[in-house]
Amino acid sequence: MDLTTLSETALQDVRGKRISHIFQNPQNGLNPVYTVGRQIGEAIRIHDHGDPEVPVQRQVVDLLDKTGIPEASARVDDYPHEFSGGMKQRVLIAMALACDPDLLIADEPTTALDVTIQGQILRLLEDLQAEHDMGIIFVTHDLGVVSEIADRVVVMYAGKVMETGTVEDIFRNPSHPYTRALMDCLPGRGGSMDRIEGSLPDVTDPPAGCRFSPRCEHATEACRSGDQPPLWGVDDGDTHEASCVYYDAEHDEGELADGEDATGGHQ
Ligand code: SF4
Known part of the structure; x- marks a missing residue:
């Protein structure tokens, strides 16, 4: 409805x-x-x-x-x-x-x-x-x-869905760069809120492409044009999806490995 x-x-x-x-x-x-x-x-x-x-x-x-x-x-x-x-x-x-x-x-x-x-x-x-x-x-x-109460999780950023999956999908294998950065901010993970540099975009005038691109360490030119990437399947699972170009058919998810420039030109 x-x-x-x-x-x-x-x-x-x-x-x-x-x-x-x-x-x-x-x-x-x-x-x-x-x-x-x-x-x-x-x-x-x-x-x-x-x-x-x-x-x-x-x-x-x-x-x-x-x-x-x-x-x-x-x-x-x-x-x-x-x-x-x-x-x-x-x-x-x-x-x-x-x-x-x-x-x-x-x-x-x-x-x-x-x-x-x-x-x-x-x-x-x-x-x-x-x-x-x-x-x-x-x-x-x-x-x-979230880990205590949820069955399914939808991770939102600036009004858009970044990642969705069962609570096990999201906590065992956080896949979108935003979700991974959020997890790194948890106490005991060695990270801090500084892990995500910058601030939220103005949602009335959002950036082109992926809304997380101004703050994403993996962003490429392809991320900064068009619309928010569609939700692509992660790990061939039918419950787990991420709105990130690294999960489309042309990329290898391994390219998103933290701290590596394994992307052939991606930062
Ligand atoms: S689409 Fe690009 S900017 Fe958005 S999360 Fe993925 S790598 Fe980062």
């Missing part, structure tokens, strides 16, 4: 009902002047969701209970400022699940939380994903979180 062509009315049927969203900062995702129960119940009322025989308040308490809010029936009429950061994120997850969506987009949902609470929220999302049989798109810059 092409969401960009839907009318506002048709979109209303998708938002919240089929696709829900959890934001990065739970503080900003809740309205401070309404109780959490009212805010969760609003989604149920607007979409006319749930069992009409069960009062909305009861459904809200069940949702809060499911997301691990202790004494949910006593907390349902509390205001957001009465909850900790982790508990606010649980409230937002309850709100996102109110209409039993097919897809949950979780945009950096654990970034504002400390590590212990982060682990609890990740476990909660995994449990709810299995229970509701829903897909989750988990947006994060934290590769540790």
